[in-house]
Amino acid sequence: MSDQSGSAVDPGSAPPLGANSEVGRLRSVMLHRPGDELRRLTPRNSDQLLFDGLPWVDRAQEEHDTFAQVLRDHDVEVLLLGDLLRQTIELSGAARMQGIAAAVSARRLGHHLAQELAGHLRTLPPADLATILMAGMTFDEMPESPAAARASLVRRMHHGVEFAIDPLPNLLFTRDSSFWIGTRFAITTLALPARMRETSLTDLIYAHHPRFRGARRAYESHSAPIEGGDILLMAPGVVAVGVGERTTPAGAEALARSLFDDGLAHTVLAVPIEQRRASMHLDTVCTMVDTDAVVMYPVIQDSLSAFTIRMDGGTPTVVGPAPFVEAAADAMGIGKLRVIDTGLDAVTAEREQWDDGNNTLAISPGVVVAYDRNVETNRRLRDSGIEVLTIAGSELGSGRGGPRCMSCPVARDLL
Numbered sequence: 001m002s003d004q005s006g007s008a009v010d011p012g013s014a015p016p017l018g019a020n021s022e023v024g025r026l027r028s029v030m031l032h033r034p035g036d037e038l039r040r041l042t043p044r045n046s047d048q049l050l051f052d053g054l055p056w057v058d059r060a061q062e063e064h065d066t067f068a069q070v071l072r073d074h075d076v077e078v079l080l081l082g083d084l085l086r087q088t089i090e091l092s093g094a095a096r097m098q099g100i101a102a103a104v105s106a107r108r109l110g111h112h113l114a115q116e117l118a119g120h121l122r123t124l125p126p127a128d129l130a131t132i133l134m135a136g137m138t139f140d141e142m143p144e145s146p147a148a149a150r151a152s153l154v155r156r157m158h159h160g161v162e163f164a165i166d167p168l169p170n171l172l173f174t175r176d177s178s179f180w181i182g183t184r185f186a187i188t189t190l191a192l193p194a195r196m197r198e199t200s201l202t203d204l205i206y207a208h209h210p211r212f213r214g215a216r217r218a219y220e221s222h223s224a225p226i227e228g229g230d231i232l233l234m235a236p237g238v239v240a241v242g243v244g245e246r247t248t249p250a251g252a253e254a255l256a257r258s259l260f261d262d263g264l265a266h267t268v269l270a271v272p273i274e275q276r277r278a279s280m281h282l283d284t285v286c287t288m289v290d291t292d293a294v295v296m297y298p299v300i301q302d303s304l305s306a307f308t309i310r311m312d313g314g315t316p317t318v319v320g321p322a323p324f325v326e327a328a329a330d331a332m333g334i335g336k337l338r339v340i341d342t343g344l345d346a347v348t349a350e351r352e353q354w355d356d357g358n359n360t361l362a363i364s365p366g367v368v369v370a371y372d373r374n375v376e377t378n379r380r381l382r383d384s385g386i387e388v389l390t391i392a393g394s395e396l397g398s399g400r401g402g403p404r405c406m407s408c409p410v411a412r413d414l415l
């Protein structure tokens with residue numbers, strides 16, 4: 001099967017699915033090229049839709065194309081979520097029904113209008129339906145219906161520019177709605193209403209796209225919030241989980257139990273992070289750049305801590321908290337976890353953290369992709385021997401996410 005972007009999606013020749021680290025050689029990654037869902041953002045809805053500004057969409061697409069090309073140039077297969085979604089709907093009637101059911105809300109539209117809209121969506125060509133599932137639909141964009149105009153109070157009372165189906169501008173951040181651990185994938189539970197429907201799309205792609213045929217799930221059917229940006233695969237068997245604005249203690253605990261039960265981890269480090277926008281996920285303040293090294297927001301370096309969870313006598317046991325770097329090194333079985341000291345003054349550090357300077361995507365040990373604007377952080381990384389491939393992110397970054405947030409590794413060489 002081929003697609004418009006030229007992404008290879010033939011399962012026969014594809015690299016084996018899965019990952020057990022943050023830094024193993026990246027073979028295949030899922031990105032989302034931003035589209036019409038970003039054109040829905042206005043000054044009135046951007047806060048609720050979790051954007052700090054209104055991106056210039058054409059430029060954001062150019063920046064994203066460059067990001068994808070940098071990865072392809074390094075022999076990484078790039079799977080685009082929009083292509084996967086369209087192909088899945090083409091191939092599977094069940095996926096089509098699943099996507100429509102998650103998007104059309106009788107709570108919002110009332111029973112009759114919801115049924116009518118669902119019926120209309122069932123008739124659409126796959127590409128059009130995929131676009132609506134991602135970019136949403138306004139009342140103005142709903143098909144003309146004399147019956148609804150006569151009988152639907154909802155149709156009569158809603159303003160035309162309001163959303164009958166909400167757009168999903170944060171699809172750009174493919175990191176958060178699913179992640180791979182070992183040879184399995186996990187569908188997360190997103191915390192905020194603006195993002196909750198994203199997982200219905202990743203779920204149907206993994207369930208029905210031939211690229212993922214036979215792949216098994218981890219962490220099934222759990223309801224406490226857990227987001228992929230909070231999950232760092234520190235080393236084989238060692239998983240750090242940020243607990244803060246998005247992932248809750250109950251989410252981290254449920255994940256730990258599930259990973260232990262499935263033999264996917266022996267240690268989970270629950271890492272408290274401040275509950276504020278700038279540090280919404282663990283990966284906004286700390287990412288791995290080598291098998292034994294992280295880049296970290298210097299302001300939290302001394303205070304970041306972790307509870308260590310391990311199985312003891314058949315039950316999970318929590319110890320700590322202890323300093324994060326010590327707990328991590330201990331769990332990883334290395335003498336020391338190197339924290340690359342960006343040595344920045346407090347103001348520069350805060351600016352570059354806000355602009356995702358700490359949110360790097362490793363494509364192999366010691367080689368990362370980072371935003372070019374974080375000049376000082378990147379300089380210090382290079383001084384420490386890390387190869388930094390830079391991309392522009394002036395528009396992409398307006399949703400507060402960098403290269404790691406914008407990527408879901410589906411295949412890395414195992415360490």
Ligand SMILES: NC(=O)NCCC[C@H](N)C(=O)O
Pocket residue numbers: 049050051170173175176195228229230280281283284399400401402404405
């Ligand atoms: N892993 C990440 O930190 N992802 C970035 C998510 C940004 C998005 N606008 C959000 O607030 O959820």
